[in-house]
Amino acid sequence: MIQEKAQPLLRYINRYIPLTKSEEDKLLAKVTYRKYLKNQYIIQQGDICKYECFVISGCTKTFHLDTEGQEHIVMFSIEDWWTSDMGSFITQTPADYSVQCIENTEVIQFSYDNIEAIYDQIPRLERFFRQIIERAFVASQKRIVRSFSLTAKEQYLYFKKQYPKIEQRIPQYMIASYLGITKEFLSKIKSQIVLDQ
Amino acid sequence: MIQEKAQPLLRYINRYIPLTKSEEDKLLAKVTYRKYLKNQYIIQQGDICKYECFVISGCTKTFHLDTEGQEHIVMFSIEDWWTSDMGSFITQTPADYSVQCIENTEVIQFSYDNIEAIYDQIPRLERFFRQIIERAFVASQKRIVRSFSLTAKEQYLYFKKQYPKIEQRIPQYMIASYLGITKEFLSKIKSQIVLDQ
DNA sequence: AATAAATGTTAATCTAGATTAACCTCTTTT
DNA sequence: AAAAGAGGTTAATCTAGATTAACATTTATT
16 A cells, blocks of 8 residues: 555655665554545644655645744745645644645655654665755745845745645635735736736 | 864754764865955856855845846845755756845855765755755745735845844845835834834 | 044835725535 | 625825934954
């Protein structure tokens, strides 16, 4: 079961580092497959995050609920992306974010209890995770700069260009939340863009 | 020379993972000590970043120059912090950021040519770097949420509380740039805060 | 000590984007 | 087919923060 389901994960890992058959088996013994329905929560803000998830199919949003009850989306995850509240996972303290499925979603879960053993038994996987996180950090820093140096319209055009697959699967009001603007203003931007052409 | 100068680095690493004397020696053989004067550049936007630097003393700013010539500060680094353009370093492509010294600054440099060897020879250091980057990523994500959910005044108060040491060493106009606001508006915020008390 | 350069403040005016509120599709459910 | 819900649009009004510009203060340079 896990052997078939985890194929996309193995393919993904092999783009970074080569794994021997034995290493693949060791890994698959330590992870689990799970299916969520649309609207289900993978993590709830306030809970302790027990898993890092690799998305096999579907789509999730990671968001923070602020003191005013406003939702701020920090990322979307589709096939071949990761999702979790890493801060909560690495420190085992209450999560700052919720992760909710926007579509029916299949994931491979790396549990907190097993992740150390995975690193110890397959050192190359520790390298792999280091590289993944380095890239995530770089992307996050760039997003901060964009939010300071680009107008809302420019940020929206960047998002469309960079993540065309995500843009088409997700309601506009969630994209607005991701960009840090209101859905009304995104609507205005879109009608402006139509006029531009 | 490097033995004395690198003491803060070894102390810092030992807070995360224990190193044997032999591992320490292996590490020190692969890193170099360097001193920069105030206003000197450690990295220039457009160059390829050859080093990740651990700050022994002093203070740096990491900033991006946008197409309008505007400077956007993404981070400050003081003693016991890291500085580099990680995106440029890991991919060996032109840097998006410059790193400039705000004070005379001493660093320990990890060169691109040696970092792989360090990881291979001292696997525990790869774990250490993974953990450092995980934390940096978490902090970066949290900063994005703050920039969306807090007013400029709230963000400034958060910065003061979180980094009191940095706040006192750095000109206000750089803090404004870090917060993504103008120096004039920060000045207004500060006079408001005085009235609040 | 005088001058210049860097940093910080205040106030008037302007604007990108928020807020509010009414209305318009589509889907989905009954 | 009617009703309800989810998602999206438009327009009027409002506001946090930008811009401009003049001036004040501190620090460095001669």
